[in-house]
Amino acid sequence: MIRTKTLIFALLLLSLSWLSAIAQHAQLPTPWTEIAKQTEVPLAEYPRPQLERKEWQCLNGTWDYIGGKDAPNALNPSTSISFDHAKENILVPYCPESYLSGIQRKQEVNMWYGKKFELPKQWRNKDIILHFGAVDHNATIFINGKKVGAHAGGYHSFWFNITPFLKTGQNTLVVAAHDSNDGKYPSGKNGPRGDYTFSSGIWQTVWIEPVNKNHIQSIKLLPQLVEKQLKVQVNSISKAKVTAIVSAEGRQIAKMVSQSDADFTIPIENPKLWSPDAPFLYDLQLYIHDGNGEVIDEVKSYFGMRDVKLANVNGIMRPLLNGQFVMQLGLLDQGYWPDGILTAPTEEALKHDIEFTKNAGYNLIRKHMKTEPQRFYYWADKMGLLVWQDMPCLWYPDEDTTVYRKAFRDEYKAIIDEHYNSPSIIAWVPFNENWGAFDVKNITNWTKQYDPSRLVNGNSGFNNNPSYQKAYGDPGNGDFVDTHIYVGPNGASVPDQKRAASLGEFGGVGLFVRDHMWPVENNAYAYEPTVEALTDRYIFLMDNVEQLVRYKGLSVAIYTQTTDVEHEVNGLLTYDRKIQKMVLNKIRTVNQAVIKAGSSLNEQKKGMIFRSK
Incomplete structure (x- = not known):
């Protein structure tokens, strides 16, 4: 009987070990998965290219971690905790739901991170600034057991001067992160109605830098052509x-x-x-x-010296770049990864999707329902891609409006401030398809006043709406009349007297690629059976887009989407970025033809009148 119990216990341990191994298996590895997993300090590139100092220290890498059901409440705690008996480690900056984090646990709510660090001797008598690229959603910071401060908001950077809390030798940094994942705060696709894997906690680079007492905190750059x-x-x-x-x-x-x-x-x-x-x-x-x-x-x-305006071109309102109408043809870019979820596994991976989009002949990406690390926008600036930047939506705007609507407004402003200097960003998109939409007209007007150097698309795809919420609809202001048509493109909006016409989303035609799909039931808006058939279907769609540009006043078309994302198989690339699902040179040729068709309209323009900003 004892031997039987022993055997059962041994089998149970073996089973648990096997299940643990499965849990730590990358379901769909990318070309960079193992590189990231084996890197001691991942994503160690300088995180703030538009305000760069020579001295800094990256704190990414292995941290102590306490999470799961037994983790203490991390929502604005007053005291720190000890990691003496912590049984887990996490690889920062990957969220704990991801494979790359080493945790891979579903929907963490309370998360405690611990990291020991020492300052270089040459940093003595300097102020030390601690930076976080992004932590979702509430973060409370402790240094050597003392509370430094707290921050709320999952999609923008923040910092603390930690000098008064430091000591000579080894210091201990503790981050308490709490993410309710209830959709009441801005969460985009990272929420209860967002379709994809939830993600929480630290998901961008953590770093420190030395400065003098008086130092540059921020800069604001506006080109005036x-x-x-x-x-x-x-x-x-x-x-x-x-x-x-x-x-x-x-x-x-x-x-x-x-x-x-x-x-x-x-x-x-x-x-x-x-x-x-x-x-x-x-x-x-x-x-x-x-x-x-x-x-x-x-x-x-x-x-970068550039300006963006709206103008009348041959009687039609069009967006201009540097005084010329440029047909904006791009991809819906969601920025999800099978190994890192919200976080690209490496710098090369972060660059990859931008390079692919550029090589495929597009000139625009719509960064959909999330922000990226500042290095993403640096590469868009450097390689030359226009960016529409969405604000991640909240899902329940009518609950406790004094709290949650204020949180939306505060984070939206912080995102604009953080990325204001990037020449690639030419438009802000506060709302998408009425998701969590409120005060759209007022927020659109506020955006135009706060940043008159860019265009604003107040409610992209106002013709669509979630079933649980009353549609706000077309706000009637801003710079675009924007509809989403799947598969489209016919039926797209037309310009009015004050706004250009945008097809903010269309396409979404899928292709199954065996062994390169997320292990769930996959879907798309339509399907083709082969690479060749999908390529031909895409060319046909783009030929129709060209007709709309020439004869219906269309100025923007954004195809869904750059890559497959979890259950969605309508990307130009598979989710693991290993397979191109269309013939690239044919895609590039037709894309360039559509952009060229838009440029040809500049040759006809006469008596162009610029809108007052």
């Missing part, structure tokens, strides 16, 4: 003298001395324009000085 200048604002802890130097291809072309916390302009003679065809970027060096003229902080940045 008509005036041939760059408008600059440098915000510092205390007011200081600022020196700004602009370089082009290694040669200094302009220098300006001014003050921080006030706007000033830098002349840019004969500016080289930024566009998808020629994404030229200027280098910008910024210094602030103490009362003796000594440099006390130095950062490196960049900018």
Whole structure:
């Protein structure tokens, strides 16, 4: 009897071991999965390319972790916890629901992270700033057992000055993260009605940097083409003298001395324009000085000289880039990964989808219902892709409106502020298909006033609506009349007297690729049986888009989508990014033909009148 019990216990342990091994198996590995898994410090590239300092330290890598059902409540805790008996480790910055994290547990709510670190000796007498790329959704930070502060919002970066909490030698950082995943806060597809794997906690880079007491906190850059200048604002802890130097291809072309916390302009003679065809970027060096003229902080940045407007072209409202109508043809880009969920496994993976989109002949991506690390926008800036940036939706806007609607507005503003300097971003999209839509007209107007340098699509796909919520519909303002047509494109919106016509989503034609699909029941809006048939179907759709551009006033068309995403198999790439589902050179040819058709309309324009912003 004892031997039988022993045998049963041994088999049980073996079974649990086998189940654990299955749990840690990558269901659909990408070409970068094992590289990321074996990297001691993953995603170790400098995380903030538009405000770069020479000295910094990446804190990504292995952290202690306490999660699951037995984790203490992590919603705004007042005290830290000990990791002396922690049995798990997590690989930051991958969310605990992902394979790459090493946890791979479904929908964590309370998460506790612990990390020990030491400061380099040369950082003595410096202030130390602790940065988080993004933590979903509430984060409370402790250093050496003392509470530093708390932050709410899952899609934008934040920081704390942790200098008063540090000690000589080893320091302990604890992050308590709480994510209710109930759809009441902005959550996009990462919520109860969002279709895909929920994700929680730390999902972008954690890092520290040393600064002087007075240092540059943020910068704001606005290219002004008509005036041939760059408008600059440098915000510092205390007011200081600022020196700004602009370089082009290694040669200094302009220098300006001014003050921080006030706007000033830098002349840019004969500016080289930024566009998808020629994404030229200027280098910008910024210094602030103490009362003796000594440099006390130095950062490196960049900018692109471009402007975006709406104009009447041959009697039709069209979006212009640098004074010319450019047909915006792009992909719906959701930014999900089978191994990292919201987080690309490596820098090469992050670049991959942008490179593929560019090589396929598109000039636009619509970043759908999520934000990305700042390096994503850096590569879009550098490679030359236009970006429409969605605001991740909340799902239940009518519950406790003073709390949840305020959270939406606060995070939307933070996202605009964080990515304001990126030349690739040309439009903000506060709402999609009425999901969580509220005060759309007012929020659209606010966006136009807050950032008049870009276009605004107030409610992309206002013709669609979730069944549980009353449709807000067309707000009637903003810069686009935008409908979603699946499969389409016929039936797309037409321009009105004040707005351009956009087909914000269409297509969605699927192809099953055995051994390269997420292990669930897969679906799409329509299907084709082979690569060749899908390619031909796509070409036919794009030929129809060209007709709409030429004769119906269409100015934007966004095809669904860059990659398959979990159950959806309507991507140009499989979810693991290993298989191209259409013939790339044929896709590129027809895409370029559609964009060229749009450009040909510039040759006919006469008496063009610019809209007042």
